[in-house]
Amino acid sequence: MKLAEAMSRAQQAAQETGPEFRVFLACGFTPQHAKIFLAAHLATGMPRRRISVESAIYGDLLGSLDRFERGQADAIAVIIEWEDLDPRLGLRSSQPWHLADEAAVAANVAMQLDRLRAGLERVAAWAPVALSLPTLPLPPAFKPPRYQADPAALALREKVNAFAASAAADLSIRIVDPQRLDELSPTGQRRDVRGELRWHLPYSLEHASALCDCLARLTGNRPPKKAVITDLDDTLWRGLLGEEGAEGISWDLDHGSQGHAVYQRLLASLADSGVLIAVASKNDPKRVEQALARPDLILPAKVLFPIEAHWGAKSESVERILDRWNIGPESVVFVDDSPLDLAEVAAAFPEIQGLVFPAGNDDALAEFLGTLRDLFGKASVTAEDQLRRASLQKTPEREARSPGATVDEVLSQADAEITLAWDRPDPRTFELINKTNQFNLNGRRLDEAGWQARIADKRRFLLTASYRDKFGPLGKIAVISGTRTPEPVVDIWVMSCRAFSRRIEYQMLKSLFEHLGAETLRLDLAFTDRSGPLREFIAAISGHEQDGPVQIQNSEFLRRCPRLFAKQNVE
Numbered sequence: 213m214k215l216a217e218a219m220s221r222a223q224q225a226a227q228e229t230g231p232e233f234r235v236f237l238a239c240g241f242t243p244q245h246a247k248i249f250l251a252a253h254l255a256t257g258m259p260r261r262r263i264s265v266e267s268a269i270y271g272d273l274l275g276s277l278d279r280f281e282r283g284q285a286d287a288i289a290v291i292i293e294w295e296d297l298d299p300r301l302g303l304r305s306s307q308p309w310h311l312a313d314e315a316a317v318a319a320n321v322a323m324q325l326d327r328l329r330a331g332l333e334r335v336a337a338w339a340p341v342a343l344s345l346p347t348l349p350l351p352p353a354f355k356p357p358r359y360q361a362d363p364a365a366l367a368l369r370e371k372v373n374a375f376a377a378s379a380a381a382d383l384s385i386r387i388v389d390p391q392r393l394d395e396l397s398p399t400g401q402r403r404d405v406r407g408e409l410r411w412h413l414p415y416s417l418e419h420a421s422a423l424c425d426c427l428a429r430l431t432g433n434r435p436p437k438k439a440v441i442t443d444l445d446d447t448l449w450r451g452l453l454g455e456e457g458a459e460g461i462s463w464d465l466d467h468g469s470q471g472h473a474v475y476q477r478l479l480a481s482l483a484d485s486g487v488l489i490a491v492a493s494k495n496d497p498k499r500v501e502q503a504l505a506r507p508d509l510i511l512p513a514k515v516l517f518p519i520e521a522h523w524g525a526k527s528e529s530v531e532r533i534l535d536r537w538n539i540g541p542e543s544v545v546f547v548d549d550s551p552l553d554l555a556e557v558a559a560a561f562p563e564i565q566g567l568v569f570p571a572g573n574d575d576a577l578a579e580f581l582g583t584l585r586d587l588f589g590k591a592s593v594t595a596e597d598q599l600r601r602a603s604l605q606k607t608p609e610r611e612a613r614s615p616g617a618t619v620d621e622v623l624s625q626a627d628a629e630i631t632l633a634w635d636r637p638d639p640r641t642f643e644l645i646n647k648t649n650q651f652n653l654n655g656r657r658l659d660e661a662g663w664q665a666r667i668a669d670k671r672r673f674l675l676t677a678s679y680r681d682k683f684g685p686l687g688k689i690a691v692i693s694g695t696r697t698p699e700p701v702v703d704i705w706v707m708s709c710r711a712f713s714r715r716i717e718y719q720m721l722k723s724l725f726e727h728l729g730a731e732t733l734r735l736d737l738a739f740t741d742r743s744g745p746l747r748e749f750i751a752a753i754s755g756h757e758q759d760g761p762v763q764i765q766n767s768e769f770l771r772r773c774p775r776l777f778a779k780q781n782v783e
Contacts, residue, residue, distance in 0.1 A: 213249065213252060213253070213421045213425070214417075214421075215245070215248070215249075215417050215421075217252070218248050218249050218251075218252035218253075218421065219248055219252075221251070221252035221255045221256065222247075222248050222251035222252045222255065222263070222265075224255065225251055225252070225254070225255035225261070225262065225263035226251070226262065226263060226264060227262070228255075228260055228261060228262040228263070229262065230260040230261045230262055231261055231262065232261070232262040232263075232264060232286075233254065233258055233261045233262065233263055233264070233286050233287070233659070234264050234265075234266065234284075234285040234286045234287075235250065235251075235254065235263070235264070235265045235266070235285055235286065235287050235288070235289055235431060236266055236268065236280060236284055236285035236287070236288045236289070236339075237250060237265055237266065237267045237268065237288075237289045237291075238267075238268040238273055238276040238277055238280075238288065238289070238290045238291070239267075239268070239273060239290070239291040239292075239293075240271055240272070240273040240291075240292075240293060240295060240296040241271075241291075241293065241408075241412045241413065241414050242270065242411055242412045242413050243267035243268075243270070244413065245413060245415065245417065245420045246267075246291065246415075246420055246423075246424055247265045247267055249420050249421045249423075249424035249425075250265050250289060250424040250427060250428055251263050251264075251265045252424075253421075253424050253425045253427075253428035253429075254428045254431065256428070257428060257429065257434060265289075266285065268280075271412075273290070273292065273296045273328075274296075274324070274327055274328065274331060277290070277328070277331030277332065277334070277335055278331060280334075280335045280338075282338045282665070282668075283338070283661075283665065284339075285339055285661065286339060286659045286660075286661040286662070287339050287340050287341075287342065287431040287659070287660070287661060288335055288336075288339050288340070288341045288342070288431075289341075289342045289344075289427045289431055290332065290341060290342070290343045290344065291344045291423070291427075292328065292343070292344060292345055292346055293346050293347070293348055293414065294346045294348065294350060294351075294368075296324065297320070297321040297324045297325065297346075297372075298317050298320045298321050298324065300313070300317055300351075300353075301317070301321075301350060301351060301368075302351070303351060303405065303408055303409060303414075304408065304409065304412065309351075309353040311355065314364045317364075317368075318364070318367060318368060318371070321368055321371055321372075322371055325371060325372070325375040328375070329375060329378060329379060332379055332382075332385055333382065336382055336384040336385050337384070337664065338661065338664055338665075339384075339660065339661035339664065340384050340385075340386065340430075340431065340660040340661065341384060341385045341386065342386050342388070342426075342427045342428075342430035342431040343376075343379065343385055343386065343387045343388065344387075344388045344393075344423060344426070344427060345372055345376055345387065345388070345390065346372060347390075347393060347397075347399075347402060347419070347423060348402060348403050348414060348415075349399065349403070350365050350368070383591050383639060384660070384664075386430040386591065387430075388423070388426040388427065388430065389426075392426065393422065393423065393426055396422040396425070396426070397418060397419045397422035397423065401416060401418060401419065402415060402416060402419040403415070403416065403419075404416045404417075429586075435646055435647050436587065436588050436589060436590045437487075437543055437544065437545050437565070437587045437588050438487065438488060438539055438543040438544065438647070439487060439488035439489070439490065439537060439539060439543060439544045439545070440479065440482065440487060440488070440489050440490070440544070440545050440546075440547060440584075440588075441490045441491070441492050441529075441530055441533055441544060441545070441546045441547070441564075442479065442489065442490070442491060442492070442546075442547045442548075443491075443492060443493055443526075443547060443548040443549060443550070443553070443569070444491060444493040444495060444500065444503070444521075445461075445493065445494075445495065445549075446549040446569070446571040447472070447475070447547060447548060447549045447569040447571065448463075448472060448475065448476060448479075448491075448511070449461040449462060449463045449469070449472050449503070450462050450463065450467065450468075450469035450472050450571070451469075453495050453496075453499050453500065453503055454495060454496060454499065457499070457502075458499060458502040458503040458505075458506060461503060463476060463510065471570070471571075471574055471577045473510055474577065474581065475569070475577075475581070476509070476510035476511040477510055477511075478581055478584060478585065479511050479515075480510060480511045480512065480515070482584075482588050483511075483512075483515040484593075485588070485590070485593045486593060487588050488517070488537055488539075489511075489515050489516055489517070490516065490517060490518055490519070490520070490533045490537070491516050491518075491519040491520060491521065492520045492526050492529035492530055492533065492546070492548075493519075493520070493521045493529075494521075494522070494523055494524075494526070495521045495522075495523075496521070497519075497521040497522065500519065500521040504516065504519075518532070518533055518536050520532060520533060525556060526546075526548070526553045526556055526557050527556055527557050527559070527560035527561065530544075530546065530557055530560070530561060530564070531560070531561075534561075538650075538709045538710075539709070540563070540649060540742065541561040541563040541564045542563040542564075543647075544561075544564050544565070545564070545565045545566075545567060545584065545587055545588075546561075546564050546565070546566045546567070547566075547567050547568075547569050547584075548566070548568070548569060549568065549569045549571040551568060554566040554568060565587065567580065567583065567584065568580075591639075619713070620774075620775055620777075623714065623715065623775075623777045623778070624775075624777045626681040626682060626683070626714075626777070626778075627681055627682040628679065628680070628681040628682075628714065628777060628778035628779065629679070629680050629681070629778060629779045629780075629781065630677055630678070630679050630716060630719055630778045630779070630780050630781070631677070631678040631679075631780075631781040631782075631783060632675060632676070632677055632719075632720065632723050632780065632781070632782050632783065633675070633676045633677075633678070633782075633783040634673065634674065634675055634727065634782070634783070635667075635673065635674050636674070636676065636783070637663075637667040637674055638688075640687070640688045641674070641676055641688065641691050642658070642660070642663050644688070644689075644690070644691050644706050644708065645657070645658055645663075645691055645693075645704060645706055646658060648706035648707065648708060648709075649740070649742045649743075650709050650712075650742055650743060650744060650745050650746070651705075651706060651707040651708075651709070651711075651712070651717070651743070651745045651746045651749070652705075652706045652740065652742075652743060652746065653702065653703070653704060653705035653706070653735060653736060653737055653738075653746070654703070654736055654737060654738035654740075655738065655740040655743070656703075656704070658704075666693065671695055671696055671697075672693060672694065672695055672696065673692075673693065673694060673695075673696055673700075673727075673728070674691070674692075674693045675691070675692040675693070675720060675723065675724060675727075676688055676690065676691050676692075677689060677690040677691075677707075677711075677716055677719070677720055679711060679714065679716060679778075681714075681778075686708070686710050686711060689707060689708040689710060689711040689716070690705075690706065690707040690708065690711055690716055690717070690720060691704065691705070691706050691707075692704065692705045692720055692724060693705075694736075696728065699730065699732050699733070699734055699763075700724075700728050700730050700733050700734070701733075701734045701736060702724070702733060702734070702735050702736060703736040705735070709745075712745055714778070715774060715776055715777075715778070716778075717749055718753075718773050718774065718776060719776050719778060719780060721733075721753070721764070721769060722769070722770075722773065722776070723780070723782070725766045725769070730766065731765065731766050731767070732763055732764070732765055732766070733763070733764045733766075734761055734762070734763050734764075735750075735761065735762050735763075735764060736761055737750065737758070737759065737760060737761060737762050738759065738760065739757075739759045750762065752772060753768075753769050753772050753773070754768075754772075755772075
């Protein structure tokens with residue numbers, strides 16, 4: 213992004229009327245260009261949000277972190293350069309460099325990194341941190357020529373890498389990947405020596421933009437996609453199954469089709485992290501079954517669910533897959549080698565993100581795979597992520613075991629167990645709040661700083677529910693949060709679609725009345741266009757579909773509450 217474009221975007225973002233997103237930028241150099249580029253890239257990923265970037269104290273990175281206070285910003289961007297760890301490692305220092313100073317420099321770097329680690333731990337408890345490690349080259353002050361690695365320089369980089377590995381263990385600290393930054397900004401084009409010496413602006417404009425793009429992606433609250441729908445022919449494998457048969461398709465080096473093997477490997481990795489993988493293919497279903505039974509298939513066939521193989525339009529397959537998954541199209545990526553099929557699906561489901569598989573174009577493969585990884589990337593994988601596919605695949609089994617049975621009969625025989633936990637936040641809880649749509653009290657989302665402030669507020673409560681029955685566990689699937697006032701107010705209530713029809717919401721509300729000792733609860737309700745299950749529940753417990761804040765009386769709720777069969781545990 214050019215500077216003029218960045219200035220225009222940053223100015224527009226500062227004037228938006230949507231919710232404000234505040235970023236605190238801490239760096240040791242003049243922050244002028246970094247502030248502009250960071251605001252511009254944030255605006256690109258967070259349209260309609262009002263973006264503000266405030267810089268810290270010039271020349272004092274550690275002091276800036278020490279002075280940061282809770283609630284000061286929604287996110288923090290920290291840029292470390294070598295001169296922040298020891299002035300002698302920058303170009304603006306006039307201190308002499310002697311060989312005898314190497315040990316002192318190393319000791320000072322270690323001390324500064326320890327102080328930075330403590331500062332980052334403190335602020336990361338209040339807001340998410342995007343961290344950049346030193347990106348500029350070390351000064352030519354070491355013994356060997358530039359082509360030879362110096363042990364002292366290697367030792368300094370080792371200290372930084374150890375610091376980074378330790379910091380990354382905190383899920384609230386996200387570190388810019390040096391490899392990705394190398395791809396976006398070649399190392400030989402990063403430094404602006406003239407700008408650094410005259411104005412303490414060490415980065416070329418191109419490097420400042422690339423680095424701030426990375427920081428913005430780590431700072432903004434962008435939920436990952438949930439599912440992939442993939443084509444088969446010339447996508448999952450090379451060749452046309454209908455013409456070449458199951459033995460004629462390939463995904464290996466010998467046939468020049470290794471790119472398809474790499475794609476299968478990535479899909480397998482995504483499936484391990486809980487991403488749903490389905491198939492939409494214009495093919496004969498029996499041939500597809502034969503191909504997926506090949507023992508050398510890298511992507512396990514068992515993770516593909518559902519499989520839509522027929523000669524109808526791809527959009528028909530996608531519609532049935534979405535219905536089977538019970539998720540929205542905005543959470544899905546559709547991969548196909550045919551631009552025509554991609555266009556047909558896009559016309560029916562414009563919210564789905566389509567990607568062209570680069571069949572026959574190995575040079576484009578790395579960027580395609582990287583884009584796919586970016587769309588689904590997440591800092592951690594929860595147990596619930598890994599349970600998602602299994603619970604969906606068991607649904608037909610669940611339905612088939614009780615043909616014609618009433619809901620009470622099904623639930624009474626399910627051996628269900630609900631575990632309710634009070635005030636135990638974790639990454640899964642935050643994830644549920646920000647990705648659940650159909651049973652969502654008001655559709656509001658939380659930034660990480662807002663989430664941290666909420667769980668630190670002793671006036672608020674948090675109730676989570678986990679579920680299992682004889683068909684298997686669903687994990688943590690529902691969250692309620694609100695304020696402990698004389699008349700408690702519930703302003704967050706979400707439940708995964710996998711938990712529908714099990715009366716979990718009734719057991720949570722019953723426990724809420726009992727735990728808070730309240731006769732009345734106020735629900736901060738606001739229906740969205742996707743909250744059909746929530747409407748049904750509100751109508752069931754109140755007798756009407758009132759849109760807007762609603763009061764629920766305990767006595768009236770108990771009168772309307774159906775029988776609850778699940779064993780309840782409270783933690």
